Amino acid sequence: MPDINTSWIEAADLPLIIAGPCSAETEEQLTDVSKQLYDQGIRIMRAGIWKPRTRPNSFEGVGSDALRWIDMIKQQLDVKFAIEVANPQHAELALKHDVDILWIGARSTVNPFTVQEIAEALAGTDKPILVKNPVNPDVALWMGAIERLLNQGITKIAAIHRGFSSFRESRYRNEPLWQLPIELKRNFPEIPMICDPSHIGGERSMIPSICQKALDLNYEGLMIEVHPDPDNAWSDAKQQITPESLLELRNKLTVRSSRIQDRKLLSKLEELRERINSIDHDLIETLATRKKVIEEIGRHKKENNITIFQLNRWKEIVETRPEWAKKENVSPELVEEIYKLIHAESIKVQTKILNEDMTDE
Ligand code: PEP
Ligand code: MN
DSSP, X not given: OOOOOOHHHHTSOSSEEEEEOSBOOOHHHHHHHHHHHHHTTOOEEEOBSSOOOSSSSSOOOOTTHHHHHHHHHHHHSOOEEEEEOOSHHHHHHHHHTTOSEEEEOHHHHTOHHHHHHHHHHTTTOOSOXXXXXXXXXXXXXXXXXXXXXXXXXXXXXXEEEOOBOOSSOOSSSXXXXXXXXXXXXXXXXXXXXXEOHHHHHSSGGGHHHHHHHHHXXXXXXXXXXXXXXXXXXXXXXXXXXXXXXXXXXHHHOOOOOSSOOOHHHHHHHHHHHHHHHHHHHHHHHHHHHHHHHHHHHHHHHHHHTOOSOOHHHHHHHHHHHHHHHHHTTOOHHHHHHHHHHHHHXXXXXXXXXXXXXXXXX
């Protein structure tokens, strides 16, 4: 498999900003927003022209007409355009019209057949291809889509983090689950990561804090939905912002450095990291001590024929530990989550002891 080529993003000013409407609606709307964005220095526009909609009979994009509008705008302004392609026909048309950057949407990344077909239609292209995370929280699927592109000799690739659907109530439209893009980056350390705060938040007031968090996690770029008249947008009206709000947002964001050049800063950070290392050591030693006691409990239960799971004891643990945490000014939610894992592990350890003589074979 070839390596990911990051030259195109290294040449750009970071963070890379891709901005534009959820959907291209009319030639006037697209021209108007592109001009306003150009005036504030944005050089990569986004526009959905084929729209994947959850239910039929809603606006599904203006289709290939918008490719002509994009050509017209590019004749007037020195800008690049990014659009979504969801099947090989879209990919072929986009290449034919020399669209600069293409992205694979969240609903396509979930389907390996679709990704494979798109990858084959784009084989060998040197245009950057951006891969949105799949709608479901599955890093392997996200990686698989990137690998399918690499297998077709496509190397200018970046990932877009747009959040994940969830069955539980959430203040996000798509939960960010920040550990998933971090996991993708662990597997593909060189891949540029772009955050799409619009689809994560689903609501315009949430966009600034999501952008800042992404920058603090060292993302290389942001893709933000911007519309000249967001409230009347034909799709995703609640999450789009005006060009003025984008400018205000850009001025507010703090871009921190991931490279530490100052030696004094570096040694202070190293000293703090050393302290964290030693605390983590203690934590693990404490877990090991706890495990020894659990094994003793397991043997005791076995000798006396007592069940492993004792509802009342578990209730006591989930009630008291978060309370103790609160007193120490530690997040009770965090401690509850940690104890769920610790308790699951404790059951595993005891099960092994109680059923020592039962093997799987
Ligand atoms: C979009 O970018 O407008 C879009 C449809 O996004 P996603 O694929 O993330 O749902
Ligand atoms: Mn959208």
